[in-house]
Amino acid sequence: MKxxxxxxxxxxxxxxxxxxxxVLTSQIQYGRLKPVAIEEGDQRYPREPVGLAQQxxxxxxxxxxxxxxxxxxxxxxxxxxxxxGWGDRQTVPRDYIYQKRVLLGTMRTGPDLMNIxxxxxxxxxxxxxxxxxxxxxxxxxxxxxxxxxxxxxIQEEPSPNALKFTxxxxxxxxxGYEIVPTDRCVALVQYLLSLKxxxxxxxxxxxx
Amino acid sequence: xxxxxxxxVMISLGVLFFTSAILALYWCTKTGxxxxxxxxARSIFTAEEPEGMQTDFFPGKKEKIKK
Amino acid sequence: xxxxxxxxxxxxxxxxSVKTKLKxxxxxxxxxxxxxxxxxxxxxxxxxxxxxxxxxxxxxxASHFFPNWEWLTFGRVRSAHLNAMAFGWxxxxxxxxxxxxxxxxxxxxxxxxxxxxxxxxxWNIALIVGIAGILLGQLTSVEWLEMPRYVSPILGLSxxxxxxxxxxxxxxxxxxxVYVSQWYILAALFWFPWIxxxxxxxVIWFPARGTVQSITNWWFGHNALGLWxxxxxxxxxxxxxxxxxxxxxxxxxxxxxxxxxxxLFYNWAGVHxxxxxxxxxxLISSGIVASVMMVIPVVVTAIxxxxxxxxxxxxxxxxxxxxxxxxxxxxxxLASFLGSAMALREVNVVSHFTHATVAHAHHGIYAxxxxxxxxxxxxxxxxxxxxxxxxxxLISLHFWFxxxxxxxxxxxxxxxxWIQGLEMNNSQIAFIETVKHTIPWLISRSVxxxxxxxxxxxxxxxxxxxxxxxxxxxxxxLFKRAGEEVAVK
Numbered sequence: 001m002k003x004x005x006x007x008x009x010x011x012x013x014x015x016x017x018x019x020x021x022x023v024l025t026s027q028i029q030y031g032r033l034k035p036v037a038i039e040e041g042d043q044r045y046p047r048e049p050v051g052l053a054q055q056x057x058x059x060x061x062x063x064x065x066x067x068x069x070x071x072x073x074x075x076x077x078x079x080x081x082x083x084x085g086w087g088d089r090q091t092v093p094r095d096y097i098y099q100k101r102v103l104l105g106t107m108r109t110g111p112d113l114m115n116i117x118x119x120x121x122x123x124x125x126x127x128x129x130x131x132x133x134x135x136x137x138x139x140x141x142x143x144x145x146x147x148x149x150x151x152x153x154i155q156e157e158p159s160p161n162a163l164k165f166t167x168x169x170x171x172x173x174x175x176g177y178e179i180v181p182t183d184r185c186v187a188l189v190q191y192l193l194s195l196k197x198x199x200x201x202x203x204x205x206x207x208x
Numbered sequence: 209x210x211x212x213x214x215x216x217v218m219i220s221l222g223v224l225f226f227t228s229a230i231l232a233l234y235w236c237t238k239t240g241x242x243x244x245x246x247x248x249a250r251s252i253f254t255a256e257e258p259e260g261m262q263t264d265f266f267p268g269k270k271e272k273i274k275k
Numbered sequence: 276x277x278x279x280x281x282x283x284x285x286x287x288x289x290x291x292s293v294k295t296k297l298k299x300x301x302x303x304x305x306x307x308x309x310x311x312x313x314x315x316x317x318x319x320x321x322x323x324x325x326x327x328x329x330x331x332x333x334x335x336x337a338s339h340f341f342p343n344w345e346w347l348t349f350g351r352v353r354s355a356h357l358n359a360m361a362f363g364w365x366x367x368x369x370x371x372x373x374x375x376x377x378x379x380x381x382x383x384x385x386x387x388x389x390x391x392x393x394x395x396x397x398w399n400i401a402l403i404v405g406i407a408g409i410l411l412g413q414l415t416s417v418e419w420l421e422m423p424r425y426v427s428p429i430l431g432l433s434x435x436x437x438x439x440x441x442x443x444x445x446x447x448x449x450x451x452x453v454y455v456s457q458w459y460i461l462a463a464l465f466w467f468p469w470i471x472x473x474x475x476x477x478v479i480w481f482p483a484r485g486t487v488q489s490i491t492n493w494w495f496g497h498n499a500l501g502l503w504x505x506x507x508x509x510x511x512x513x514x515x516x517x518x519x520x521x522x523x524x525x526x527x528x529x530x531x532x533x534x535x536x537x538x539l540f541y542n543w544a545g546v547h548x549x550x551x552x553x554x555x556x557x558l559i560s561s562g563i564v565a566s567v568m569m570v571i572p573v574v575v576t577a578i579x580x581x582x583x584x585x586x587x588x589x590x591x592x593x594x595x596x597x598x599x600x601x602x603x604x605x606x607x608x609l610a611s612f613l614g615s616a617m618a619l620r621e622v623n624v625v626s627h628f629t630h631a632t633v634a635h636a637h638h639g640i641y642a643x644x645x646x647x648x649x650x651x652x653x654x655x656x657x658x659x660x661x662x663x664x665x666x667x668x669l670i671s672l673h674f675w676f677x678x679x680x681x682x683x684x685x686x687x688x689x690x691x692x693w694i695q696g697l698e699m700n701n702s703q704i705a706f707i708e709t710v711k712h713t714i715p716w717l718i719s720r721s722v723x724x725x726x727x728x729x730x731x732x733x734x735x736x737x738x739x740x741x742x743x744x745x746x747x748x749x750x751x752x753l754f755k756r757a758g759e760e761v762a763v764k
Contacts, residue, residue: 004446006232007453011462011538015469015502017225018494018542021218022558023477026490029555031483062412064350064421070628074551079624083702091553096485101416104489106548108628108699109335109713111706139711143338147345218561229535245531249523251452252380252514256299257521264519264594264654266667 033094038200045199048098049191056191059184061101068142070105071114073197076207085119086112087197088206095201110142117196126189127163127181135169148185154178161186298382303658305384306375309391311659313371314652316399318738320363323406325728327356332721336714346410354421355409361419361499362430363402365644369507370395370437372651373460376514377441380457381448387440394436401429417478417488419496424479431472438464455530456510462538463506470498486553490546497545500639505541505607508644509576511651512604516583519594519654525582533575540568547618550627566618573611580604595670599650602678606642610635613689625700630713630720631692638685641727646677649734656741665744669737676730684723691716 035044049057060066073087081087091114096102105112120126125136131149133140149163154176162178173179181189200206253259331353333340341347370391378385385391405422408414413423422430441464445457474495478488517524524530546554546562584591584601591597614635617626626632653670657663664670691713698709 006236007458007461008465010229010232010535011465013225013228014535014538014542015466015498017221017539018498019470019473020221021561022494022543022546023473023487023491025218026487026555026558027477027483030485031487033485061416062414063348064354064414064416066416066418067350067353072552078551078620079627080700080702084706093486093553093555095553099485100482102486102488103416104486104549104552106418106628106632109630109710137707139707141335141338141710141714141717143334143349144343145348146343147348246523246527248452248454249517249527251450251454252518253521253523254299257518259521259523261521262519262590262594263521264596266593266595266670267663267665268667 030093033097035097036094036202038202043199045201046095046098047199049194052187052190053194054191056187056189056194057100059188060103060191063145063188065113066103066105068107068109069111069113070108071112071195072104073112073114081112082207084111085115087115089197089200089204090207091197092201092204094203095197113192113195115195115197117193118198121193123161123189123193124164126192127161127185128165130181130185130189131163131179135166145185148188149179149181151177151179299379302379302382302384306378306388307659309385309388309395310371310375310655312392313367313374313395314656316395317364317367317371317648318735320359320367320402321731322735324356324360324364325724325731327352327359329721329724329728331356332717332724336717336721345412350416351410351412351414354414355406357419358402358409358421359406360640362422363399363406365504365640366398367395368648368652369463369504370398372511372648372655373441373463373507375651375655376456376510377444377460380450380454380514381444382450383444383447386444386447390436390440394433394440397429398433401426401433405430415479417492419499420474420479420492424475427471427475427479431468431475434468434471438468454514455524455527455534456514458534459506459510459513462534463503463510466498466502470495470502486549489549489552490554490558493545493548494542495545497548498542501537501541501544504640504644506537508603508607508647509537511647512580512600512607515596515600515647515650515654516580516604519597519600520583520587520590522583522587525579529575530579533572533579536568536575537572540565540572544569544618547623550618550620550623563618563620567615569611570615573608573615577604577608581608595664595674596650596654598674599646599653603643603645603647603650606638606646610638610643613638625693625696627696629692629696629699630688630716631696634685634688634692637681637688642681642685646681649673649677656738660741662741662744664737665740666737669733669740672733673730673737676726676733680723680726680730682723683726684720687716687719687723691719 035046035048037044071091073089073091074081075090076082095114096104120129127149129136129142130145132144132146133142151173152159154162158178159180162180250259257263330341330347331349334347334349334352338349345351374385374391402422405426408423408426409421414421415423420427441460445461474491477483477491478495482488483491513524513530543565544562546558547566550559550563552559580601581604584597591601616622617631617635653664694716695709695713698704698712699706
């Protein structure tokens with residue numbers, strides 16, 4: 001243990017062993033997964049995200065949503081993900097091949113979002129929720145994201161995206177004004193709506 | 209439990225690794241790396257701070273040590 | 276020829292005593308500027324990180340407390356906290372303590388100080404830019420690697436400079452013995468640049484496809500703790516416990532076993548962050564096995580650290596350094612056992628995704644690593660500045676506030692997280708109900724964090740005060756006056 005070369009070889013080999021075993025073998029084993037169809041000629045899954053949803057993904061990353069929300073469904077019997085309606089099947093590596101930045105997450109301060117597009121398909125629910133989570137979910141500890149919205153004067157008609165507050169909610173706008181989501185917010189919500197576990201893969205079929 | 213081919217690769221690598229580790233240990237003992245090994249434990253003591261002397265106290269509280 | 280009685284060793288050293296007598300003072304003096312630079316940087320970042328921590332913690336149960344500024348949103352503040360603490364406090368203090376131990380154990384003066392200081396300056400500048408980038412929304416959302424990628428080349432380069440410095444210094448050593456702490460330091464200095472560069476390449480710069488990213492991410496993330504912070508914490512305990520007590524470590528052979536088993540198993544444990552996740556099952560199983568095998572190096576280290584101390588607890592109590600270091604060493608044992616348990620599937624199905632994970636992380640990085648580093652600072656600074664710490668009271672206040680604080684933190688979030696996990700696995704309980712039940716525990720974390728913050732403030736005040744207090748005469752063993760020795764036996 002006094003000789004430097006000996007120490008060095010041991011130190012190098014131990015990290016090389018784990019790097020090869022964990023990282024490189026994973027890369028070799030499934031680093032080149034492609035989308036696949038259940039039956040020949042069917043639509044291949046997963047779908048590649050496009051357009052506004054892709055931009056929304058950038059907003060999701062820039063706000064750090066991952067630190068409270070995961071995007072993975074554990075198999076039935078290992079936790080209550082299935083029973084909570086978070087996904088009808090376990091998520092597998094192929095589900096993530098189109099995520100440029102894989103957002104698995106390790107915290108569920110808030111619910112899992114892998115299938116949020118199916119659970120909450122109405123964009124207006126999302127706008128209200130982002131503006132002040134306690135409007136849609138009493139008791140929520142999610143911080144409000146009011147900076148994703150802007151106040152503007154109502155033109156001839158209210159904008160289609162203008163927030164419709166529930167009666168009784170202390171409306172933060174005076175007469176003649178409305179709160180609308182910014183472009184960033186619209187993109188983010190489109191991204192959330194695109195998160196749907198509504199397809200099967202050969203290696204992961206819907207659970208009963 | 210089905211063994212994917214990668215597990216077999218890993219097991220072989222592991223076996224190789226362990227063999228080289230055992231060989232290295234054998235070489236160590238042969239070349240006397242482990243002779244007088246316990247001596248290393250005392251290498252931290254010097255003439256000014258020899259074994260047996262405590263070298264840290266609360267400020268101003270040095271005299272309070274009993275034993 | 277060495278015998279094991281103190282008498283024989285003293286005779287042996289008398290021959291070199293004139294040569295070695297000056298050396299400790301000279302050695303310490305040669306390191307003054309770099310060590311103080313890194314310790315000061317570390318403490319500044321500790322303050323910044325603590326501030327972010329309090330904001331993040333309070334946001335989770337009282338988000339209306341803060342104005343709705345985008346740069347303060349939880350995801351960003353939490354990431355700024357982690358990076359400021361890990362790479363600001365953690366890395367700077369590692370550089371200081373590892374450097375000090377390495378130079379002392381090599382029994383030679385510090386060489387190439389300019390290399391260390393240059394690396395340190397670039398390091399800190401890159402961190403400032405990186406953390407500002409996080410708050411401005413350029414975070415990567417990759418755990419432990421949140422800083423935008425434009426700072427990572429500078430960070431990688433700084434690390435590499437420091438690693439090269441460490442290895443070169445070791446090669447210039449004048450001591451034929453290589454102490455256990457030096458193995459750990461060399462290993463850490465070598466491992467970190469490797470894992471950092473590897474993960475930056477495969478996850479940030481040329482992202483791998485799909486969950487290969489996640490695997491690489493957590494291979495890195497766990498190894499940052501296991502192959503970087505832990506080795507330095509363990510190395511410091513291995514040096515300071517025997518050095519302060521004046522007794523050699525319990526079993527030197529065991530320390531060699533502990534080193535190599537840590538090197539082997541810790542590397543493979545990282546996958547336990549992904550149990551139940553979309554990655555190959557065999558990989559998850561290997562991570563669990565490695566996490567459980569970690570019991571071996573932890574037990575070995577525990578035997579060495581704790582049995583060296585047994586029977587001398589009042590000496591420990593009367594040494595500021597050892598109060599912190601032994602607290603840290605005991606926390607290492609406990610946190611590691613809990614960690615091995617949390618890797619088991621039956622436990623993980625409850626604890627994963629909950630605040631219990633956060634509690635465990637802080638158990639390791641604060642109750643173990645940070646406490647050992649506090650102890651190290653208490654030992655090192657008098658020898659750098661050639662003056663005593665001015666106030667025993669501030670040391671005690673620091674200790675009690677952070678010890679009580681971190682204990683409350685770990686207990687509160689572990690219990691709260693465990694309950695959260697059990698309820699989350701019970702689909703009869705609405706999710707929002709499980710969230711509401713965590714709130715008292717989240718509040719306890721804010722209380723705990725406030726206590727820790729007060730402890731830090733006591734420490735900062737004391738640190739500044741020390742610079743301004745007058746020097747005391749004497750050699751490197753500051754508290755020794757002529758002819759005065761306290762025998763251990």
